[in-house]
Amino acid sequence: MKRVAVIGVGLTKFGELWDVSFSQLFVEAGTAAINDAGIDGSDVDALYVGNMSGGRFIDQEHISCLIADYAGLTPIPATRVEAACASGGLAVRQGVMAILSGMHEVVVVGGVEKMTDLSTERTTQTLATASDSEWEAFMGMTFPGLYAMMARRHMHEYGTTREQLAMVAVKNHENALHNPYAQFHSRITVEQVLASPLVADPLRLLDCSPITDGAACVVLTSEERAREFTDSPVYITGSGQASSTIALHSRERVSFVDATYNAGREAYARAGREPGDVQVAEVHDAFTIGEILAIEALGLVEVGAGGRATEEGETSIGGRIPVNTSGGLKAKGHPVGATGVAQVVEVVLQLRGEAGGRQVDAEVGLTHNVGGSGGTAVVHILER
Amino acid sequence: MGMMSVPRFWRNTKARYLMVGRRCRRCGQVYFPPRNLCRRCRRRGELEEVRLSGRGEVYSFTVIRTPPVGFERSAPYVMALVKLEEGPMVTAQLADVEPERVRIGMRVRSVFRKIQEDGEAGLIYYGFKFVPVDEDDVQGE
Numbered sequence: 468m469k470r471v472a473v474i475g476v477g478l479t480k481f482g483e484l485w486d487v488s489f490s491q492l493f494v495e496a497g498t499a500a501i502n503d504a505g506i507d508g509s510d511v512d513a514l515y516v517g518n519m520s521g522g523r524f525i526d527q528e529h530i531s532c533l534i535a536d537y538a539g540l541t542p543i544p545a546t547r548v549e550a551a552c553a554s555g556g557l558a559v560r561q562g563v564m565a566i567l568s569g570m571h572e573v574v575v576v577g578g579v580e581k582m583t584d585l586s587t588e589r590t591t592q593t594l595a596t597a598s599d600s601e602w603e604a605f606m607g608m609t610f611p612g613l614y615a616m617m618a619r620r621h622m623h624e625y626g627t628t629r630e631q632l633a634m635v636a637v638k639n640h641e642n643a644l645h646n647p648y649a650q651f652h653s654r655i656t657v658e659q660v661l662a663s664p665l666v667a668d669p670l671r672l673l674d675c676s677p678i679t680d681g682a683a684c685v686v687l688t689s690e691e692r693a694r695e696f697t698d699s700p701v702y703i704t705g706s707g708q709a710s711s712t713i714a715l716h717s718r719e720r721v722s723f724v725d726a727t728y729n730a731g732r733e734a735y736a737r738a739g740r741e742p743g744d745v746q747v748a749e750v751h752d753a754f755t756i757g758e759i760l761a762i763e764a765l766g767l768v769e770v771g772a773g774g775r776a777t778e779e780g781e782t783s784i785g786g787r788i789p790v791n792t793s794g795g796l797k798a799k800g801h802p803v804g805a806t807g808v809a810q811v812v813e814v815v816l817q818l819r820g821e822a823g824g825r826q827v828d829a830e831v832g833l834t835h836n837v838g839g840s841g842g843t844a845v846v847h848i849l850e851r
Numbered sequence: 852m853g854m855m856s857v858p859r860f861w862r863n864t865k866a867r868y869l870m871v872g873r874r875c876r877r878c879g880q881v882y883f884p885p886r887n888l889c890r891r892c893r894r895r896g897e898l899e900e901v902r903l904s905g906r907g908e909v910y911s912f913t914v915i916r917t918p919p920v921g922f923e924r925s926a927p928y929v930m931a932l933v934k935l936e937e938g939p940m941v942t943a944q945l946a947d948v949e950p951e952r953v954r955i956g957m958r959v960r961s962v963f964r965k966i967q968e969d970g971e972a973g974l975i976y977y978g979f980k981f982v983p984v985d986e987d988d989v990q991g992e
């Protein structure tokens with residue numbers, strides 16, 4: 468496909484931001500991205516916003532209009548994109564398609580979620596709406612529960628160990644120490660993960676991404692126009708998206724995420740790249756097992772070898788293929804609608820050489836965002 | 852999920868109370884939970900009702916310790932993917948078993964039980980759970 472340039476990126480601090488409202492979050496990230504791009508609000512032709520559940524988290528629908536209004540971007544077209552935790556990644560893809568179609572020339576893509584206004588029970592219930600409400604959530608299933616059953620099956624089929632799952636969390640917390648926007652700046656050990664409270668066996672509290680408020684934003688334009696604005700554009704060279712069954716129980720396998728595989732295959736083909744070309748990756752580690760499933764289905768490691776690769780440091784900074792240098796969803800935080808956009812922000816910073824203490828040497832990066840237990844997946848390839 | 856409306860629950864009672872699924876006359880695929888379109892044959896498929904035996908085995912499982920609204924009084928409870936002998940897999944609670952005794956491959960059968968309570972509306976929802984088939988696996992009194 469033709470390349471689409473990312474000319475600006477912006478983030479808010481991720482965390483429990485009780486004093487910041489939903490619209491404030493978006494405006495902060497959007498302003499940062501527009502400043503970074505060196506453009507003016509009047510240059511923006513269209514807005515896409517990834518948001519999972521404003522309706523349940525803050526009793527607010529019609530998010531696209533709210534954001535355009537508070538960001539001072541009316542009357543441009545503003546569109547909300549929703550696919551549970553993959554909302555942000557899908558919003559990026561909508562922006563890419565808007566540029567590629569020629570319909571718009573400068574597009575702002577944001578993602579935002581305000582999660583900490585609800586009780587833990589209500590948040591758990593809201594996240595479970597990303598599953599099949601009538602046949603998973605109704606039966607008492609939760610989101611950590613779904614990933615726990617995937618983890619148990621992966622351990623059964625491939626011998627993945629409890630300790631290897633913990634090592635994903637340890638690595639991502641280590642990476643987040645160098646990310647000023649991350650929710651957590653705390654080093655953890657395998658022993659601490661294994662001693663943390665069980666949430667859904669075999670997954671423990673420190674296997675799970677936290678509940679987070681935050682927003683992320685990118686500015687996209689065509690390759691032709693990019694040089695007007697910046698000398699260092701990063702290009703989105705491939706985009707892939709796939710669907711699968713909404714319920715985990717309807718899939719042939721639960722130890723392999725077919726939507727991730729299919730989205731990855733499309734993105735690699737569009738970019739003319741192979742898994743071996745990827746030098747840095749932000750993948751969907753909502754739970755530690757999620758990162759292992761992701762790197763396997765994306766072809767970054769062999770199927771079944773994700774746990775061992777993590778244990779051997781292959782996915783650490785300095786390893787063969789650094790994964791989740793930002794700290795990932797686990798330690799950077801997971802404001803669900805913002806996550807897919809924030810992943811693009813991280814890879815752009817890495818490819819520009821602006822990732823500070825977590826910088827790796829990379830020219831080709833990948834982002835991978837999942838909705839639900841794998842009902843939606845979206846993958847982007849970025850190159851400088 | 853809590854607060855499921857009465858009509859929404861009622862639409863599914865045949866499946867929830869009697870484990871009635873669908874079978875495609877064209878390709879033989881059995882669907883449970885029921886669907887009204889065969890995923891393989893799509894509009895060429897022809898679905899008929901089929902009552903399932905309720906027998907199967909545990910494909911994977913977990914113990915929910917952080918429950919959603921409506922399940923606060925049940926936690927901790929065992930949830931499983933149960934592979935039914937007719938082919939489909941279903942998500943359900945396991946009852947009458949100690950979490951430590953659950954294992955992949957354990958044989959189970961369906962029973963009719965209370966699933967959840969909606970405290971605000973005062974509704975109680977019923978449906979199927981699974982219990983161990985082998986006496987040794989059943990939790991003692």
Ligand SMILES: [Zn+2]
Nearest residue numbers: 875878889892
């Ligand atoms: Zn059929």
